[in-house]
Amino acid sequence: MTVAVESGVAAEFLGRGPGRLFIGGQWVQAASGEVLETVNPSTGAVITSFARGGPVDVDRAVTAARAALAGPWAAFTPAQRQDVLLALADRVAAHADELSYLDTIDMGMPVSRQRSSFNPAQILRYYAGWATKIHGETTANSVSPSVFTYTLREPVGVVGAIIPWNGPLGSAIMKIAPVLATGCAMVLKPAEDASLSSIRLVELLAELDLPAGVVNLVTGVGAEAGAALVDHPGVDKIAFTGSTAVGQSIVRAAAGNLKRLSLELGGKSPDIVFADADLDRAVPGAGMGVFANTGQVCCAGTRVFVQRPVYEEFTARLAAFADGLRVGDSLDPGTQIGPIVSQRQLERVCGYLEVGAQEGARRVTGGQRPDSPGFFLRPAVFADVADGMRIATEEIFGPVASVLPFDDVDEVIARANTSQYGLGGGLWTQNLSRAHRVAHALRTGVVWVNGYGYFDAAVPFGGHRMSGWGSELSEHSLDEYLTVKAVWITT
Ligand code: NAP
Ligand code: MG
Numbered sequence: 001m002t003v004a005v006e007s008g009v010a011a012e013f014l015g016r017g018p019g020r021l022f023i024g025g026q027w028v029q030a031a032s033g034e035v036l037e038t039v040n041p042s043t044g045a046v047i048t049s050f051a052r053g054g055p056v057d058v059d060r061a062v063t064a065a066r067a068a069l070a071g072p073w074a075a076f077t078p079a080q081r082q083d084v085l086l087a088l089a090d091r092v093a094a095h096a097d098e099l100s101y102l103d104t105i106d107m108g109m110p111v112s113r114q115r116s117s118f119n120p121a122q123i124l125r126y127y128a129g130w131a132t133k134i135h136g137e138t139t140a141n142s143v144s145p146s147v148f149t150y151t152l153r154e155p156v157g158v159v160g161a162i163i164p165w166n167g168p169l170g171s172a173i174m175k176i177a178p179v180l181a182t183g184c185a186m187v188l189k190p191a192e193d194a195s196l197s198s199i200r201l202v203e204l205l206a207e208l209d210l211p212a213g214v215v216n217l218v219t220g221v222g223a224e225a226g227a228a229l230v231d232h233p234g235v236d237k238i239a240f241t242g243s244t245a246v247g248q249s250i251v252r253a254a255a256g257n258l259k260r261l262s263l264e265l266g267g268k269s270p271d272i273v274f275a276d277a278d279l280d281r282a283v284p285g286a287g288m289g290v291f292a293n294t295g296q297v298c299c300a301g302t303r304v305f306v307q308r309p310v311y312e313e314f315t316a317r318l319a320a321f322a323d324g325l326r327v328g329d330s331l332d333p334g335t336q337i338g339p340i341v342s343q344r345q346l347e348r349v350c351g352y353l354e355v356g357a358q359e360g361a362r363r364v365t366g367g368q369r370p371d372s373p374g375f376f377l378r379p380a381v382f383a384d385v386a387d388g389m390r391i392a393t394e395e396i397f398g399p400v401a402s403v404l405p406f407d408d409v410d411e412v413i414a415r416a417n418t419s420q421y422g423l424g425g426g427l428w429t430q431n432l433s434r435a436h437r438v439a440h441a442l443r444t445g446v447v448w449v450n451g452y453g454y455f456d457a458a459v460p461f462g463g464h465r466m467s468g469w470g471s472e473l474s475e476h477s478l479d480e481y482l483t484v485k486a487v488w489i490t491t
Contacts, residue, residue: 023060244421
């Protein structure tokens with residue numbers, strides 16, 4: 001597909017002008033009348049603008065969601081919720097190119113990655129299946145033979161979903177799907193750097209036979225719209241994906257009405273290359289484990305531990321791999337590495353290149369800024385990194401690999417587990433028992449062996465410790481959106 005054809009797919013949407021809020025089934029301006037602009041990071045040019053929702057809009061959206069929960073939505077049968085999810089999946093599949101194009105121009109994810117990363121319609125279909133399979137249980141009790149006990153699993157209520165810019169469509173779908181499957185209602189707050197695909201997704205959803213207020217959209221700034229959602233007493237749960245720092249502020253703010261929380265936060269994931277690994281697979285696998293999406297992946301395997309006998313060879317081959325990656329405009333189908341999302345993030349990442357040099361790590365390659373207007377940075381590899389360095393402990397969220405040598409398996413397990421984070425982890429070996437042993441020992445929510453970064457609707461994804469609480473995807477995500485009630489019947 002050519003760039004010219006691609007740019008046509010969202011012309012009608014973009015031609016309509018500023019995006020609006022979706023509250024109680026109506027498309028409305030922000031109460032303030034204000035808008036935010038969004039920029040294409042491949043060019044630095046403004047794409048369009050959208051509503052800057054604030055506390056007043058959030059309050060109206062929460063009220064609409066509460067009304068939907070108390071009204072017609074509660075009467076929807078599981079099979080009807082399943083139908084809604086299947087209908088949305090069909091629309092998302094029919095508009096897949098348009099939705100991914102919007103993310104590409106909005107936050108820079110290359111079209112090549114869009115086509116290889118996970119399939120949003122498939123996630124919706126997976127949760128459509130679950131809508132009819134949520135049930136409580138009949139329980140034994142020892143009180144009396146004449147007392148009968150069972151449980152109900154009920155929707156937690158109004159969900160405030162706050163998502164980041166690095167995988168906008170996928171993040172939105174991973175919240176909307178379990179909300180609809182469980183019968184919750186929601187207010188979605190996308191990131192200000194990447195709101196367009198959420199606006200278009202909610203337009204597609206608005207065409208469905210869904211009661212007003214089940215899904216509401218309030219675009220805006222995190223400290224305004226996001227914080228208002230977190231503070232709102234009418235919200236029963238916050239489903240947040242984003243940085244650990246904001247996640248911590250949400251934990252504090254949720255104390256007001258003791259909201260339920262699920263938090264998908266940052267990481268500094270270890271990826272361990274043993275000397276017996278097939279380096280022909282490990283080099284590109286670990287390389288894309290760090291550089292995919294320009295390193296803007298929460299589970300990026302940024303601490304690459306390499307066993308001493310292959311350390312020099314692996315590092316040289318990783319550098320050559322990084323040098324061979326095509327960096328460029330995200331709409332070019334040949335581009336492997338797009339821009340960083342914004343000038344601000346680019347400066348932050350470049351700051352870490354300075355930090356690495358000051359800490360005494362050896363920059364083997366990368367870190368140059370191509371001479372073009374977008375926010376591009378060539379993928380960088382630091383060798384001779386030590387565990388305590390900031391480039392080995394802090395989430396950079398850019399295309400920067402830290403390579404650390406190690407000697408034996410117990411040592412590397414201990415060092416991999418020193419991180420405050422516990423999201424992803426990887427290892428490369430041809431030894432089956434070592435693969436299982438290390439996979440069990442890593443204190444992370446996900447471990448990939450001989451292949452890094454796979455996702456699937458049926459496989460849980462989530463972090464431990466400072467990487468968050470709870471799971472997304474799979475049946476486990478449903479628990480985050482349900483409460484359990486016990487019922488006692490005395491006969
Ligand atoms: P962020 O700054 O935490 O923002 C995430 C979302 O929270 C955005 O919608 C943001 O709004 C909003 N927000 C900001 N301040 C807020 C506040 N005080 N109250 C409520 N909401 C607020 O993170 P980001 O920079 O967008 O994304 C990168 C981070 O997300 C990285 O740390 C990455 O590891 C993490 N991430 C984790 C996962 C995972 O599944 N574990 C997945 C993807 C990303 P605005 O941006 O619109 O201001
Ligand atoms: Mg943008």
